[in-house]
Amino acid sequence: MQNDLQIVYLIPLLPLIGFLVNGLGRKQLSKSMVSLVGCGTILASFIISVWVFMEVRGGNTHVANYFDFLSVGNLEIPFAFQIDQLSSIFLLIITGVGFLIHVYSASYMQEEKPEHFGRYFSYLNLFVFSMLLLVMGANFVIMFIGWEGVGLCSYLLIGYWFKKTEYNKAANKAFVMNRIGDLAFLIAIFWLISKLGTVSYNEVFSPANLAKLKTADITAITLLLFVGATGKSAQIPLYTWLPDAMAGPTPVSALIHAATMVTAGIYMIARSNLLYSMSPVTMDIVAYTGLATALLAATIALKQNDIKKVLAYSTVSQLGFMFLALGTGAYAAAVFHVMTHAFFKALLFLGSGSVIHALGGEQDIRKMGGLSKKLKITYITFLIGCIAIAGIPPFSGFFSKDAILLSAYTRNPLLYSIALFTALLTAFYMFRLFFITFTGKFRGTTEQEHHLHESPAAMTIPLIILAVLSVIGGFVGIPELFMHGGDKLGEFLSPVIAVHEGHAVTASTEYILMGLSTALVVVMIIFAWSRFRNYRQREETGFGKVLENKWYVDELYEKLIVNPLNKLGDFLNKVFEKSVIDWLVNGVGRVVNYSGRQLRLLQSGQVGNYVLLMVISMVLIFALQFFLRK
Amino acid sequence: MPINYYIFLSIALFSIGIVGVLTRRNAIIIFMCIELMLNAVNLMFVAFSKMHYKVAVTAGDIATTAGSEGQIFVFFIMVVAAAEVSVGLAIIVMMYRNIHSVDVNFLNRLKH
Amino acid sequence: MIPVLLILVPLLTGLATFFIKKESLVRYWALLSSLITLTVSVLGLTLLKEENYLQYKAEWMQTLGSSFSVKLDGMGQLLCLLNAVAYPLILLATWKSSYKRSNNFFALMLLAQAGMMGVFLAMDALLFYFFWELALVPMYFLCSQWGGEKRIAVTFKFFIYTFLGSLLMLIGILYIQSHTVNHSFDIASFYQVNISAKQQQFVFWLFFAAFAIKMPIFPFHTWQPDTYEQAPTATTMVLSGVMVKMGVFGLLRWLLPVVPIASYQWGDVVTSMAIIGMIYASLIAIQQDDLKRLVAYSSIAHIGLMCAAVFAENQSGMQGVMIQMFNHGINIIGLWIVVELIERQFGTRKISELGGLAQKAPAMAILFVIVALANIALPLTNAFPGEFLMFNGIFNSAGTKYAVLFTALAGISIILAAVYTLNMIRKVFYGETNPLTERVLDLRLNEKLALGIIVVIIFWIGIYPQLMLNITDGASASILKKADILPLIRKH
16 A cells, blocks of 8 residues: 655655745746745645654654665665654754744845845755755665755855855855765765665664674764764864854854754764664764863853854754763754754844844844843843753753753763753853843944844744744653653654663652752853843953864864865975976986987997997897807 | 917907907008908918818818818908909099098098 | 767768868758767667667678677767767857867867767777777867967877877787687677786786876876867867776776786776875865866866776776766866856956856856766766765775775865865855956857756756666676686686
């Protein structure tokens, strides 16, 4: 019987059609038509995703095969989609949050020229399409197609304002850094092919095949996949592209940070959780890398003054948390955090977009302040976002972050304490941002002050919806402690994600941990309030300057990798190519020329010379014959 | 007399001829040196011819003609040398008429 | 019948072109000829697929053991199709370029096409050599007559260099022929030749020299950037799009199956050369300020990957190489079209002097970006399946101990490829315009058409590569069977 879910191809197809229509018709279509097509296709995908989710909840999972993508020898890679618990959750997040961002964009980008407006929406649709391909693919190759696709779209969108060289450089950086990760991913795929001869999830993760793999192979494959994930999900060492990606329009940042792209790495590891669970070494590396990234990004975020940069580093930091969760085996918690993070990060980015919009493009928080009076809705929703990310109950961030912290605690108290410290930093920098922006006196120009206005409804309604989601989103994953069977999400995901077996902690310990983190977060918020409620600008010195300059990591990469490669290329181009290789090639010609010229001298025309030569040759021949005879 | 003495003499004559040809520039002297080399060869032919004959006679073959070919060759060479002398001298005379010299180093028209 | 037509159509129309005196007519005549060739090639692929249509054999030089034997197998199909598709595209894209003595120009172009067709079709070593040179000679005249300022010196080097390679190959061919059982040049006898491993090595390098120079792979590549730079663009398109594939093709048809043991023994060395070349060429490409040289070096890097994949000697690598030969040809022609356009409009190829073209010429920018992204093998474009299979082939190569290392090193070049391609796009198309690029004109109809067709092919193959893979399936399997050295080892 044909499974109903066979028609899931519509979910990615619709945004693709939106991309084609908007892309090809960008000169003919009016702005309202473009936004209608752009948002409409995503909304339709969202509705289908909801239906798919209902089907999956009803127990109907399906692998939809469409055609042979690559079939060579024994290797068969079908173009197929896999609909199960994990992908259906991601479908909801991507299309749902994606739709809100589309609606918001329609208003935010209103001042663009019609053809650029069309281009923008076509890229946006393509972005959603690629991300959908990534999560829906039934094998690693289809995932890889989406994986590179989102890299491409981020490149296109970061460089959307292509007149500015800086933006284009940021776009190139994003693409190239992603490609480094992609290469590792690709090699992992080849490794799987060489060991198992297949890349389909169902076959790779079947017990028979897993048993065939040696531990060394599993470690290599999972590590390579993880390197791929560090590229896409902005972890050490490949995280520096994400903060630079702020060059794109603000809704794009929201899309990259919340709904698409950066969650790809989490999805990939959650998808391959069976493999990861078999390699403790990789798990440790994932956990420590995630934690280090979380801490590093949080320290940088403390001293940033660009509203979007702070949010960008907070994303890197939160992603670090998710990897910590993955590394400690709490896959469901990671997915849970992806979801809540999608809500509040989208909210924060769109809120910051609203602020930037109101200030006519100003992004420096030192020139903001006191915006709470003029931008009421933005102010309130932004506050909700900050509370959610800081993790105060009962906002969504609390539940997901708590699940991660708990998982870290069961693994190793040291992990827990560093993670807790990072969480406190998160609360501090988020509220620093919040107080500097919205409280105190306005520090911009008077012209900007007159211009201050709340954003139109098309922008505020998505904010409100996301704010509501940020408040209630956590209730799908209430810990067992509070409510029996409250962890609906974990339960839902259990068929695809192996249940984490840590040593259980007692109820009292759990209460203490929760109380501790909540209390400390509140303390942090009050501290931030006392310091930044009336913010005045100061020059950073000492360690603060190091943080403001992001630990000089970009400069380090420049010095250690980019410059030497450029120098090497320059040397090869200017010196080696011409003076060695071409010299050798031309040398053959020169030898022929030279020897010709030298041999010509023998023909002197002097009879005596000829005779002499004859005599010498004869003597030589006799001598040769004489010696050779023996 | 052992054959060695003839060989040494012949080699000496031949070498003198070669050195003469190589070092002298006067065409007539070169010509004479060539004659010298030919005669060195002639001497060798005659010496070996006698040696072969003697060996055959000692072996008991009284009526032998062994070694006579060598002497026939000597005649050939002498004839050729005579022909050569007549042609060569004619060339030298022509040369003298044209460039008023018998120095062969002026004869490098092959190159120039 | 089909293979004979594929050779005869361009050959005869080409010869006839010499006598067309009317300038305006020549272009149409050449286009017509190339379209007929394309039709024949497509017919061979679709309607007339039976064996007897696809091969032809006639007596040629019986006493020497050579015959006029041509055949279209899967690999030949694909390359003939490339050759047949490339010509109309090239003619269309350069429709507005004017040449002095244009009848001679187009005649030589068509003769080169005939030569290349012959190379892809020949089933007789002497015939193969004959066509190999036949393709080279028109190229020599095309470059030296219609090229840039330094054309004489550059063409001389190109000709001598490739000719040297061909002569070495001829020695190899004669050597093998003298060792065949029936002293025949026929490919079947070549495949059955029984020579020792030592002799094979000797023959291997003779053949390999010709193919390595033709492809070219590091360090035999120095003729290429200069030639691409100096040759007229239409010729450069033929050279880079189709002719360099003759080298890879030669490896597949005349090297691996004929001297399998030596190919196996030298596999590591050749693969290392190819991979060093990939990284080397990519690093140099990053530094290039000249558009043509940049594309030339990128081509060296891509060809290096094909060469490495050939020596992986497995089905995945083999099929990847075959479809990539086609795809690379299509993509690089697309790149040249835009480069030529830029050079004609501004009189410069210096990247540093350009900028901001996307503002004034969006169609050019969009189409070029698509082609450039295809060139760096983004998924859902045509180069992805090819590169994926090739990398997979290299990784899974049974013949080497260093498969993982090779794959990782070769993979670095795909990162570097992204660097130089995106930098070039950024500097040429993005940013602000300058006085020079202010007055850029967008694509004209003929160029739009050519690039449009290329983009359609890019996505078509990118989304459904299986179509192409099915064509070459049998051919690659049979090459592998002949190149398999296990039975040989057992025999010795």
